Amino acid sequence: MSKEECKMSEKMRTRNLCALTNWEAEQYLKRNDVIFIPVGTVELHGPLPMDCEYVGVEALAYKLAEQCDGLVLPHLIYFHPGATDIGRGTVYVSMTDGAAYLRAVSQSLLNQGFRRQVFLTGHGPAYMTIIPMLTQFLDETKVPLLYYDMMSLMQEAGLASSMKGFDSLLFASYKMMNRLDDIPLGLGSNPEIVITPESDLGHQLPAGVIETLQPKNGGYATAWKYGNVLEHGGISTAPQTREEVEALAEEGEKLLDRLVNGCNMPAKLEALRKLDEFHQKEIMPRYGAWLVRNKYPEPKID
Numbered sequence: 206m207s208k209e210e211c212k213m214s215e216k217m218r219t220r221n222l223c224a225l226t227n228w229e230a231e232q233y234l235k236r237n238d239v240i241f242i243p244v245g246t247v248e249l250h251g252p253l254p255m256d257c258e259y260v261g262v263e264a265l266a267y268k269l270a271e272q273c274d275g276l277v278l279p280h281l282i283y284f285h286p287g288a289t290d291i292g293r294g295t296v297y298v299s300m301t302d303g304a305a306y307l308r309a310v311s312q313s314l315l316n317q318g319f320r321r322q323v324f325l326t327g328h329g330p331a332y333m334t335i336i337p338m339l340t341q342f343l344d345e346t347k348v349p350l351l352y353y354d355m356m357s358l359m360q361e362a363g364l365a366s367s368m369k370g371f372d373s374l375l376f377a378s379y380k381m382m383n384r385l386d387d388i389p390l391g392l393g394s395n396p397e398i399v400i401t402p403e404s405d406l407g408h409q410l411p412a413g414v415i416e417t418l419q420p421k422n423g424g425y426a427t428a429w430k431y432g433n434v435l436e437h438g439g440i441s442t443a444p445q446t447r448e449e450v451e452a453l454a455e456e457g458e459k460l461l462d463r464l465v466n467g468c469n470m471p472a473k474l475e476a477l478r479k480l481d482e483f484h485q486k487e488i489m490p491r492y493g494a495w496l497v498r499n500k501y502p503e504p505k506i507d
Contacts, residue, residue: 220270222278230276234318239275239474241266244307244335245282246328249292251438252392252399256282257375258327262355264378266325268465273474275323278314281307287330288431304338311342311350320348321477323470327355327375330425344497347489349480351473362467364460372442374464376450377457388450393443400435408432 222230222240243266245259254260259282266277284303286295298306307324314322324335335352343349355374359366379385396403409432418426431437444450489496 220267220275220277222276223280225276230317233276237274238318238320239270239273240278240314240319240322241270241275242278242281242310242322242324244284244324244326244328244331246284246286246289246331247282247294247296248286248289248328249295249434249437250289251435251441252389252395252443253372253375253438253441254379254387254389255292255294257379260382260384261327261375261378262325264381264461265355265358265464267381268461269323269325269468269470272465273471275321275474276319278310281310284328285330285334287328288429289437291431292434300334300337303334304341307335307338308342311338312346315346315348320481321351321474323351323353323474325353325355329354329356333425343484347484347493347496349477349484351477353468358468359464361469362464364463364467368440369442370460373453373457374460375457376442376454377461380454380458381461385450385454388444390444390446390450393445397434398439399443400439404435406433406435409436 217225217233218229219225225233243259243262245256245262247255247259249255250257263277263279266279269275270277283296283298285298285300289295290297311322324339326332326335332352332354339350339352356366356371359371359374364370376385376388379388392398400406410429415429420426433439442453444453
């Protein structure tokens with residue numbers, strides 16, 4: 206490919222792998238191997254749409270893909286919801302089923318030429334699905350992948366962690382994905398959505414139980430179910446007017462840009478490349494004879 210063709214190909218029509226033609230995807234893979242994979246949930250989330258934790262990282266994925274000359278694989282949305290399947294709108298997929306599905310997708314992407322894969326989530330328990338899959342993937346293919354939670358990237362970028370800040374990022378994400386009208390209005394006065402004297406608060410988790418059980422440095426010590434639909438997302442912003450939605454989205458756009466500029470993804474991708482190279486040049490020649498074998502056969506070339 207000539208320098209002129211390379212420059213033209215970098216000005217991509219879209220970063221969405223699904224929306225590219227096969228020819229465009231193959232031209233991209235001649236120069237780079239990066240793909241961002243937003244992983245979601247569909248679960249109750251107070252006054253916000255139930256896919257909000259997916260839309261947040263979907264928008265982030267496109268921002269990072271633009272910054273790092275990567276592509277995005279969208280639509281991976283139905284995974285383990287955690288404690289929120291008490292809501293009849295929540296879609297449940299077990300962790301093992303979700304991990305197996307991600308494992309198959311990752312293998313295909315690797316076979317296609319996407320060697321640097323970055324999984325992104327906005328859902329706290331998602332690491333319990335993704336991290337075992339990444340570990341198995343490394344064991345079987347000897348190729349390391351990346352996983353980041355949106356909250357951890359916010360902290361790395363120096364953004365204060367607050368519900369309002371997180372909500373504004375979500376609003377900005379809906380705007381970026383041309384879905385701002387999906388955020389409903391007027392739910393703030395609904396006792397099923399916000400905490401009011403009429404709310405059904407008699408069945409929430411006993412005070413302090415989860416806080417006592419959970420490790421202080423993060424992670425999970427047990428699994429549980431919420432006892433009340435307000436316990437997840439119940440304090441999220443419930444806008445009353447379109448002007449309020451637009452204002453929050455505008456505020457969130459600034460935070461989203463700060464997040465992308467502050468999380469140092471280009472350096473992370475370069476470090477991933479070096480880690481992969483280390484495995485191939487150092488680990489495999491020395492220890493490959495007795496490490497776990499890749500279950501996928503190498504292609505036979507005549």
